Amino acid sequence: MKTKTLALLGAGTTLxxxxxxxxxxxxxxxxxxxxxAFNESDVTVVIKKEIKERFIQPTNVANVPILVLxxxxxxxxxxxxxxLEEEINKLTGMWARVVDMEEYEMIEFDKxxxxxxxxxxxxDGVPPTTARPFFDYLDANEFDFSHIQFCVxxxxxxxxxxxxxxxKMMEKYFEKCKAQKIRDRYEVDQEDWTLFDKWIETVCSNxxxxxxxxxxxxxxxxxxxxxxxxxxxxxxxxxxxxxxKLLVKRLLTQQGLKDKVGxxxxxxxxxxxxxxxxxxxxxxxxxxxxxxxxxxxxLFKKSASFKINTPGWHYQEGEQANPSQITLEHILTKCYDxxxxxxxxxxxxxxxxxxxxxxxxxxxxxxAGTGKANTVLTKFLEEHHLVDVLKxxxxxxxxxxxxxxxxxxxxxxxxxxxxxxxxxxxxxxxxCVAVVKYNLHGTERVGIASTHMAERxxxxxxxxxxxxxxxxxxLPEDPSTPILMIGPGTGIAPFVAFIQERLSLEAxxxxxxxxxxxxxxxxxxxxxxxxxxxxxxxxxxxxxFSRETSEKVYVQNRLLENSQQICDLIQAGGHIYVCGDxxxxxxxxxxxxxxxxxxxxxxxxxxxxxxxxxxxKQKRYQKDTWF
Numbered sequence: 315m316k317t318k319t320l321a322l323l324g325a326g327t328t329l330x331x332x333x334x335x336x337x338x339x340x341x342x343x344x345x346x347x348x349x350x351a352f353n354e355s356d357v358t359v360v361i362k363k364e365i366k367e368r369f370i371q372p373t374n375v376a377n378v379p380i381l382v383l384x385x386x387x388x389x390x391x392x393x394x395x396x397x398l399e400e401e402i403n404k405l406t407g408m409w410a411r412v413v414d415m416e417e418y419e420m421i422e423f424d425k426x427x428x429x430x431x432x433x434x435x436x437x438d439g440v441p442p443t444t445a446r447p448f449f450d451y452l453d454a455n456e457f458d459f460s461h462i463q464f465c466v467x468x469x470x471x472x473x474x475x476x477x478x479x480x481x482k483m484m485e486k487y488f489e490k491c492k493a494q495k496i497r498d499r500y501e502v503d504q505e506d507w508t509l510f511d512k513w514i515e516t517v518c519s520n521x522x523x524x525x526x527x528x529x530x531x532x533x534x535x536x537x538x539x540x541x542x543x544x545x546x547x548x549x550x551x552x553x554x555x556x557x558x559k560l561l562v563k564r565l566l567t568q569q570g571l572k573d574k575v576g577x578x579x580x581x582x583x584x585x586x587x588x589x590x591x592x593x594x595x596x597x598x599x600x601x602x603x604x605x606x607x608x609x610x611x612x613l614f615k616k617s618a619s620f621k622i623n624t625p626g627w628h629y630q631e632g633e634q635a636n637p638s639q640i641t642l643e644h645i646l647t648k649c650y651d652x653x654x655x656x657x658x659x660x661x662x663x664x665x666x667x668x669x670x671x672x673x674x675x676x677x678x679x680x681x682a683g684t685g686k687a688n689t690v691l692t693k694f695l696e697e698h699h700l701v702d703v704l705k706x707x708x709x710x711x712x713x714x715x716x717x718x719x720x721x722x723x724x725x726x727x728x729x730x731x732x733x734x735x736x737x738x739x740x741x742x743x744x745x746c747v748a749v750v751k752y753n754l755h756g757t758e759r760v761g762i763a764s765t766h767m768a769e770r771x772x773x774x775x776x777x778x779x780x781x782x783x784x785x786x787x788x789l790p791e792d793p794s795t796p797i798l799m800i801g802p803g804t805g806i807a808p809f810v811a812f813i814q815e816r817l818s819l820e821a822x823x824x825x826x827x828x829x830x831x832x833x834x835x836x837x838x839x840x841x842x843x844x845x846x847x848x849x850x851x852x853x854x855x856x857x858x859f860s861r862e863t864s865e866k867v868y869v870q871n872r873l874l875e876n877s878q879q880i881c882d883l884i885q886a887g888g889h890i891y892v893c894g895d896x897x898x899x900x901x902x903x904x905x906x907x908x909x910x911x912x913x914x915x916x917x918x919x920x921x922x923x924x925x926x927x928x929x930x931k932q933k934r935y936q937k938d939t940w941f
Contacts, residue, residue, distance in 0.1 A: 376530035376532040377407055377408060377409035377531070378408050378409065378427075378428075378528045378529065378530050378531075379409050379411060379427075379534055380408060380409065380411070380428045380429075380430065380522070381411055381413060381421070381426050381428065381429045381430070382398055382399055382402070382411065382412045382413070382430050383418075383421075383429055383430070383431050384412065384413075384431070384432040384433060385414075385415040385416075385432075385433035385434065385441055385442045385444070385448070385449075385480065386433075386434055386442050386444075386445075387436045387442040387443060387444075388434075388726045388727070389627070389724050390469060390505055391433060391442075392414070392627065393627070393724065394432050394467065394469075394510050394514075395412050395432050397510070397511075398410065398412075398432070398514050398518075399411075399412045401514050401518045402518060402522070404518075405522065405523070407530065408522065411534065413536070415433070415441075415442070415444065415445035415448040415449075416444035416445060416448070417540075417543055418447070418448040418451065419543070420540060421536075422539075423457065423462065424461075425535055426462055427461060427527075427528055427529065428463050428464070428522075428525065429462055429463070429464040429488075429493070430464070431464060431466045431484055431485075431488070432466075432467045432469070433445065433466070433467075433469065433481050433484055434469040434470070434480065435468070435469065435470045435476065435477070435478055436480070437937075437938070437939075438474065438475065438476060438930075438937055438939075439474070439476025439479035439480075440480065440786055441480040441484075442480070443782055443783050443784065443785070444783075445480075446785060449480070449484070449487070452484075452488075452490075452491070453487060457491040458492060459488060459491035459492055459493035460491075460492040460493070462488070462494065463493070463495075463496045463525060464488050464494070464495060465495060465496050465498075465517070465521070466484055466485045466499045466500070467500050467502070467510075467513050468480065468481020468482065468484075468485075468499055468501045469481070470501060470502070470503060470504075471504050472503050472504075473896075473897075473941050474896070477503070478499075481499055481501065482499065496525065497517070500513045503686060504686065505656070507656065507657060507658060508685035549585075549586065550586045550587065550780060551780055552597065552629070552727075552780050552782075554629065554630040555597070555599055555629055555630075555778035555779055555780040556583075556584070556588060556778070557631075557776045557778055558583070558584070558743075558776060558777060558779045559581065559582045559774060559775070559776050560580075560581055560767070560771050560772070560773055560774065560775050560776070561580045561581065561582050561742060561773065562578065562579060562580035562742075562773075563577060563579055563768070563771070563773060564577065564578040565577060566578050566746070566837075566839045566840065567836060567837045567839070568835060568836045568837070571836060571837065574748065574803075574831075574832065575749040575768070576747065576748050576749070576804060576837060576839050577746075577767070577768050578733070578744060578745070578746055578840075579744065579747060579767055580734075580743070580745075581596075581742060581743050581744075581745075581777070582741065582742055583740070583741055583742060588743070588779075588781050589781065590736060590743065590781045590783075591736075591783070591788070592735055592788075592808060592811035592812050592815045593732075593784050593787035593788050593808055593811070593812075593938070594731075594781055594782065595729040595730060595732060595781075595782045595784055596729070596730050596732050596743055596745060596779055596780075596781060596782070597727040597728070597729055597779060597780045597781070597782045598727060598730060598745075598763045598766075598767070598777060598778075598779060599648075599725075599727050599779070599780075600725075600728060600762050600763035600766035600767070601647045601648055601766055601770070602646060602647050602648075602652050602725065602762060603762075603765070603766075603770070606652060607643060607646045607647050607652070608643075609701050610652060610701055610704065611642055611643060611646065613701065613704040613705065614704070614711055614715060616642055616715060618641060619641050619643070620641065620642040620715070621639040621640070621641060622640060622641070622642050622716060622719060623639055623716055624636050624637060624638055624639060624640050624645070625645075625724075627724065628649050629778065631648070631778070642715070645719065646719075648725065649724070650719060650722040651722060651724065651725045651726065652699060652700040652701070652722070652725075653699045653700070653759075653762065654695075654723055655695050655698065655700060655722070655723070656695075656722065656723050657680075657684035657685075657688075657691060657695065658684070659700075659703070659718075659721040659722060660679055660680060660691065660694075660695075660703075662718060663676055663703070663707050663710035663711075663718075664676035664710070666710050667707060667709055667710040668709040668710070669707075669708075669709035669710075672707045672708075672709055673710075675707070676707065678690075679691050679694055697755075698755075700722070702754075702755060725762070727780075728762065728763035730745045730746075730747055730763075731745075731746075731804075731805075731893065731938060732744065732807070733746045733806075733807040733808070733810040733811055734810065734811055734814060735811050735812075735818060737814070737815055737818035737819065738814045738815075738817075738818055743781075744810075744811075745767075745807065746804050746806060746807040746810070746840070747763075747804065748764065749761070749764045749765060749768045750764045750765070751765070784938065786933075786938075787893075787936050787938045788933070788936070789815060789816070789889075790823070790889050792823070793816065793819050793821030793822060793823060794821070794823045795823045795888065795889060796823045796825075796826070796888040796889075797812070797816075797824070797825055797826065797888060797890075797891065798880065798884075798888055798890045798891065799812060799826065799828065799891045799893075800828045800869055800873070800890070800891065800892045800893070800903055801827070801829060801891075801893040801894055802828075802830030802858070802868070802869050802895075803837075803894055803895075804839065804894070805892075805893035805894025805899075806829055806839050806840060806893075807893070808891075808893055808938060809891070810840060812825075813827075813852065816852075817847075823888075824854065824883070824888075825852065825853040826856070826879075827844070827855050827856065828856045828858070828869045828872055829855065829856070829857055829869070830857065830858035830859070830860065830869040831858075831859060831860070832859065832860055833859055833861050833862055834857070834859050838857075838859075856872045856876065857872075858871060868899070868902065870899075870902040870903050870905070871906075873903065873906045873907065873910065874906050874909065877910040877913060880907070881910050881911065881915065884929070887934075888934070889933075889934045889936070890929065890934065890936070891936050891937075891938075892904075892938070892939060893937070893939065894939060894940075895939065895940070895941075896937075896941050897941050899939075900937060900939045907922075907926060908922040908923055909922075911925055911926070
């Protein structure tokens with residue numbers, strides 16, 4: 315390609331788009347994973363794209379402004395809020411404005427009259443990380459919201475003990491401020507679009523049209539507020555991640571191990587201005603495997619360079635705004651989840667199916683609806699990736715590719731506990747990652763982010779990252795406080811950061827670490843570092859190797875063996891931290907702690923449970939666990 319450059323500066327959006335289309339060619343370098351490029355041309359086009367401004371009224375007449383306020387950790391609440399916005403804007407005289415709770419400072423609640431709240435719950439019953447300041451703001455203040463009408467859609471996961479807790483808290487806060495509840499809180503377990511759609515339909519058809527006292531307004535304060543807020547955001551964040559270079563890739567497990575393979579990674583922070591505290595996580599925006607993407611494109615019978623509209627929610631990949639269209643290869647690589655499918659895709663394929671036999675199978679899958687109650691459909695979606703479904707129903711591959719692609723779920727970030735302290739090294743960030751691989755329908759399948767880092771990235775390659783704060787997993791402020799860390803497997807990650815931080819601070823509090831794995835010679839993560847710290851007297855290390863003896867030994871067994879020491883630490887004001895598997899390990903560790911308290915404090919089971927609950931409320935018993 316020649317290096318001539320045509321700069322389209324100051325041109326309107328329409329002209330820019332037409333010139334972009336004129337100079338764009340079909341062929342796009344596959345070496346770049348379908349990245350933005352203009353090939354087969356001797357002209358490089360540089361487009362100054364206008365960024366779409368927020369909160370501009372859809373018509374020139376006055377409308378009733380409605381605030382759709384969402385809190386999200388992974389993006390699902392944002393997707394629901396977007397759909398609610400679209401449906402509200404179809405109503406005559408209504409205008410929805412969608413605001414993320416992390417932007418709450420630009421909201422003037424005295425000017426709002428109808429607030430529709432959508433929030434997920436994160437981890438052990440806490441608000442989404444970026445929404446936490448808004449929850450704290452409402453909790454700490456007494457406002458008069460008596461002029462506001464509101465209702466809450468609460469998203470949760472029944473696998474966790476505090477189901478939809480954030481939604482319950484938000485409803486309580488608005489009621490405390492004397493806001494008028496127009497509908498009872500609606501709770502949804504995991505991603506169930508049948509229930510989301512039902513709630514949206516009810517709100518738009520049965521609730522909003524019946525409300526009294528809503529005023530129309532010709533302008534909106536949020537327009538100017540949004541522009542100012544955008545200018546004050548940090549350099550890199552969730553919506554504009556940092557392109558970080560991989561500096562270190564170190565195998566932590568035995569060479570040749572078939573499963574449970576673990577790696578230590580280090581990424582450079584450069585001029586990103588990213589900051590983190592021990593306990594925080596790093597968001598990795600990984601790529602889908604190129605081989606799977608290529609197979610899907612082949613099944614669609616399209617060119618890799620076929621142009622698709624860029625999703626409005628897609629994170630900004632570079633310094634400039636994303637172009638309005640990107641290639642099919644690019645969108646399948648970076649934007650959409652090709653493993654975790656939505657029921658809407660099955661419905662869409664059924665509607666476009668041309669083969670009677672295939673249509674019958676699709677109808678059977680959908681016979682009990684698209685909700686979680688349809689266990690047949692749920693199981694099918696859990697066991698099939700996009701490539702499987704396209705092979706099963708070849709006649710259902712719709713010609714309108716935009717419509718089909720839009721039925722896929724957003725490719726979500728993967729969060730990994732940070733395994734380093736900025737006090738030790740403020741130029742890099744480290745992760746401890748287990749490589750995920752499994753077999754499905756006779757084919758090896760892989761975890762997107764873990765294999766992206768372990769197998770598809772070379773030293774010097776870049777990946778999009780951002781810091782995800784975790785205020786519920788923090789070291790005690792007093793460095794003399796003893797701490798008990800329980801982290802088998804990759805649950806060790808935040809505790810490497812904890813220990814580095816405590817050593818840098820010259821903390822005097824004792825550091826007790828319980829680590830478990832299968833064998834000391836196979837998957838003892840950070841073996842050298844942990845043993846060195848133990849030999850130097852910096853930590854007290856307790857290990858549990860479950861496959862080295864005839865009787866399996868786990869971290870909870872080691873806790874019980876050292877029960878007096880554990881009880882003494884708790885009574886001395888120590889803090890307890892648990893990181894790792896929530897389904898089994900965290901439950902068994904909790905039971906072991908309760909047993910220890912009943913044994914050495916002469917209290918019954920109920921009193922022990924109450925004491926552990928009080929420790930949780932005091933931030934002395936913190937968990938970072940996952941299913």
